[in-house]
Amino acid sequence: MRNSKTVHIISLGCPKNRVDTERILSTLFDRGYTHSDDPLTARYIIINTCAFIEPAVEESIDAILDVKSEHPDAFVVVAGCLPLRYREDLVDSLPEIDLFLTPDRIHELPDLIAAKTAPDPRGDTIYGASVSGRVLTTPGYAYLKIAEGCSRRCTYCTIPSIRGPLRSYDSEMLAQEAESLASCNVRELVLVAQDLTAYGVEKNEKHSLTNLLKRLEIIQDLRWIRLMYLHPDGIPRSLPELMKNSEKILPYMDIPFQHVSDHVLKSMGRPWKGNRIRKLVDNLRNAIPGLVLRTTFMVGFPTERDEDFQELRDFVQEFRIEHVGVFAYSPEEGTPAFDLGNPIPDQVKNARSSEIQNIHSRFIKRRLKEKVGTTQESIIEGVSSETDLLLQGRTWDQAPEVDGVLYITSGDGIAGEIHKVKITATHGPDLFGEII
Ligand code: SF4
Structure with a gap:
């Protein structure tokens, strides 16, 4: 039996998407909806999708088709990156979807639903369970999305076309959101954006990221602040000092390098050299005692030759980054790299990916044992x-x-x-x- 104002939400993709999921829930809770973990009891099923790369698109489409076949009588909303990337195509190819929702219209969701369904005779009851416009779905910690979009031009990436250029949120507004989260038992704040390093750049603000961090640090109930998705180009000079002396900003940085070969980096549209990455790692480790780094690498980019992969392999071996994620290149229509074709066979991509993971897992095993x-x-x-x-x-x-x-x-x-x-x-x- 489906309850008329009950919603079940499936959140796919990255932490940035999770923040949107929490905003969707808050918008609905403020208008009297409740959440059910069981899709069988929910009148509305929302799938907040990811469409960054082809496998994510496939996962999103599979989730939509599964929901539609298992719950044909539910009202299905497809939100997130998929409608942003394929808006028109989706309306034609998935006519059974009741509503497509783009992230800029999250606050309109209850009205959009109401316009598509018979009015509820009980009307809208307000009982807020929301925290600063969000319903938290993470225990003890929360993501703080400090900016939307990205203004870089990595040749393989669909994000700028899906999510638009960089738009940084106002620092005082973020501080208020963080205060509200801290008052609801959030002790760890994880700062996320497509490009944390660029925070405030489009407003020509100087020291935006470090100023924001200093403001967040004074929030009494917050204990930990963690930085994810720092672009290697333009990390503020003042950040290492701030991190080193802070009791709250964890000595942890997530900096996606993607590659270290000059040749590959250039064709990826990431215009700096591998040696700059090596120097950056050395400098950060010297400046911040005990620093823990996370990074991601992409293997199988169309211009990656054997010697480029060898260079990446040597880097992983030598620099022993503490946490490493590896992705195989996926050609995405509409990106400049798409025109380079996809010359590296999947078996080679997978073998390269496994090789990096194997080197790293041998190192991580030793590192964890030492703990x-x-x-x-x-x-x-x-x-x-x-x-x-x-x-x-x-x-x-x-x-x-x-x-x-x-x-x-x-x-x-x-x-x-x-x-x-x-x-x-x-x-x-x-x-x-x-x-x-
Ligand atoms: S910085 Fe990240 S989000 Fe921006 S274009 Fe490059 S890969 Fe995409």
């Missing part, structure tokens, strides 16, 4: 998704959703609490520990 017996500040996220018998959390150097987790085998805590945890064992990318 056994040490004590690490860790955030509690709640009962483990794997078993009700364990609590789950993360050490300070594990970012949510991407870096592995910490299973807590002894001691108690609730989501958002930060405890000292003695690490007792490792398994794959995950850690086990006891609260002390």
Whole structure:
């Protein structure tokens, strides 16, 4: 039985999309809707999609088709990047979808639904469960999206055409959002954007990112601030000093390098050389003791020769970046790189990807083993998704959703609490520990 004002939401893609999911929920909650974890009881099913690369598009389409076939009587809303990228095509090819929602119209969703359905005789009841325009879906931590869009021109990337140019949110507005999140038991704030480094650049503001961080640091109940998606070009000179001296800004940086070969970087439209990346890593590590880095690499770009891959491989071996993600190149229609074709066979791409992952996992295994017996500040996220018998959390150097987790085998805590945890064992990318 479907409840008339109940919604079930499926959030695909990245943390930026998750923030939009939380905004969608808030908009609906403010108009009397409730959420159900069970799609069978929900009158409305929303799929917040990703369309950054072909596999993400396929995942989104599969999710839509699954929902439509399993819940033919539900009102289905498709939101996010898919309608932004394929607006007209989708209306023609998926006529069974009740509503397409682009991110700029999230606040209109209840009215758009109302216009498509019979008016609800009970009218709209306001009972806010929203936090600063969001309904949190993450335990103890929250993403803070500081900008939309991207004004860089990486030749393989669809984001600027899907999400538009960089638009930075006002720093005071972000600080208020962060205060509101902190008052709702959020202790870790994860700053995200397509390009964190460029925050404020389009307004010709100087030191925007560091000024924002200084403002966020004074929010009393916030304990950790984490930076994700820092573009390597233009990281503020003042950031390492700020990070080094801060009690809240974690010595953790996520900087997607994509490649280190000059030849590949140039054709990727990332106009700096591999040596600048090497120097950047050295400088940051020298400036910030104990710095933990995360990066992503793309293998199989059309211009990647054997010697370019070898250079990337050597970099991974030599620089031992703490957290590494590897993606195989996917040609995306409408991007400049699409015209280069897709000359590297999938088997070669997959083999290169596995080689990088294997080198990295040998290193990470040793690194995690060295943690056994040490004590690490860790955030509690709640009962483990794997078993009700364990609590789950993360050490300070594990970012949510991407870096592995910490299973807590002894001691108690609730989501958002930060405890000292003695690490007792490792398994794959995950850690086990006891609260002390
Ligand atoms: S910086 Fe990131 S989002 Fe912007 S164009 Fe390059 S890959 Fe795309």
